Amino acid sequence: MNSSPLEPAGPRPFVGLHLKCCNVYVRAYRNAAGDAFTAWCPRCSAPVRVNITQDGTGTSNRFFEAS
Numbered sequence: 001m002n003s004s005p006l007e008p009a010g011p012r013p014f015v016g017l018h019l020k021c022c023n024v025y026v027r028a029y030r031n032a033a034g035d036a037f038t039a040w041c042p043r044c045s046a047p048v049r050v051n052i053t054q055d056g057t058g059t060s061n062r063f064f065e066a067s
């Protein structure tokens with residue numbers, strides 16, 4: 001069998017982000033380094049970064065606000 005080359009089973013972790021700049025809600029996915037969640041505002045393209053302070057927590061339902 002040669003079934004799972006790279007991707008681990010399971011969903012990619014993300015958090016919900018409320019962007020105050022345009023009052024929109026987006027999902028921020030964990031970056032490749034695994035040290036932050038990153039996203040971009042769909043309206044004004046402002047970059048958003050939420051640092052992951054606790055490693056290995058695995059919490060999938062967190063909400064942040066970014067201005």
Ligand SMILES: [Zn+2]
Pocket residue numbers: 019021022023041042043044045046
């Ligand atoms: Zn915006």
